[in-house]
Amino acid sequence: MNTDTKKLLLIADSKTLQNALEKQLRQAFPQLSVYCCPADSQKIPVEAENCFSVFSNKRAFDLFMESHSTDLVSQYIIGTEEFTAGTLFRILEKVGTMATDGKFSAKYTFSDIIGQTPSLCRLKSSAEKIAKTDLSVLIEGPTGTGKKLFAHAIHNASSRAHLPFITVNLSSADALQNLHWLRRGAEGGSVFLDHIDGASPDVQTELLSILEEKCRFSQVRLISASSCDLSQKCQENAFRQDLYYRLREGYLYLPPLKERKEDIPLLIEHCAKYTFHCDKPFSPEVIELLTEAPWPGNVRELRNLIKFAVAVSERDVIIKSDLPYEELRQADKRKKSEKELPPETDEITLSILSAIHQLNERDEIAGRNRIYWYLKDNGYQISEYKIRKTIPQMAIQGLVSSGHGKYGLSLTDKGIMILEMYHQKG
DSSP: OOTTOOEEEEEESSHHHHHHHHHHHHHHOTTSEEEEEETTOSSOOGGGTTOEEEESSHHHHHHHHTTSOGGGGSSEEEOOSSOOHHHHHHHHHHHTOSOOTTSSOOOOOGGGSOOOOHHHHHHHHHHHHHHTSOOOEEEEOSTTSOHHHHHHHHHHTSTTTTSOEEEEETTSTTHHHHTHHHHHOOTTOEEEEETGGGOOHHHHHHHHHHHTOHHHHTTOEEEEEESSOHHHHHHTTSSOHHHHHHHOSEEEEOOOGGGOGGGHHHHHHHIIIIISOOOOOBOHHHHHHHHHSOOTTHHHHHHHHHHHHHHHOOSSSBOGGGSOHHHHHHHHHHHHHHHHSOTTOOHHHHHHHHHHHHHHHTTOOBOHHHHHHHHHHTTOOOOHHHHHHHHHHHHHTTSEEESSTTSBEEEOHHHHHHHHHHHHHO
């Protein structure tokens, strides 16, 4: 059989089953032409010659083979009353068909994760170790940081790499319906639960119910992704705590791009050359400008900007005028503002200054632990260790003082001045 064929022949032993499975095949493989034939038919459609044959079940196969030569079905798969993810994955492997948007296979590996900062290297190392286990994995991080990339890489680095990789978007309107992949199992593969933080209460309940069916589900690997802190959602009763602990046997947090700026030049070069097939260099001025940009959309936003610059550039080198104006304006504004601030006021210092100020205003004790929880509650990802390490430096710089009154830490006049200057420039 020609492995480039774009046709499937479905052979079923009842019209009802044929209609149900035909719909399923068309949804799974929209690129293919699907033809149908009753199991007791004496001939197959002319258009279906040299098709890959899919039998609904063993009975359909036996009925068909009673009156036909095996030459007609030299390439076939025998399914069940309802196709599982594994059945569709085997069809995909056999037919060798076009892209399926990652529905049944993972296409990225750890070599596709670009960066050399120590934090990213440690993250990749942890992820590679987790991949060798059967732990369920929760990946958290802001939008655009590469959670999908890590999920694919974990599957491809595991012993399940040859098995199905099923993606289920739990924030979509049809999330409940899509959970049928879990109910029926992925035959030992991995299931990627994307946007787990957007799962409705009904979806969470159904997912937990499926996970409790251990006999069916014990061989499937779960990888979940969330753009927000799920533990915080649990505290707000917006996410089930019992489900949260089932998903978080292994844990990865992907930092925003602004916390690994050293990787930006590498990402620019790699994305331009290998993603958009452009050999033009970016000018040093542009590299410096993009390295200093805040990137609220993270790697995804950077990638989109590179795509734009590559598309509009008419020179042998990409310069500032090739960048989208808004991104250029915001990056320039941020760069100028930061130059006007004293050198000691990095983002972590400013965040801690703001937290101390707000806690003082609330008449609360601004201790290190309270500062940590205040920042965490307001969306800042700064560890307690980093706070403990930074505060003594802030005291040396004359930004904070301690032991005055009931407030614990408080801002000095210099600290207040820098905080006000930052707000004015922001």
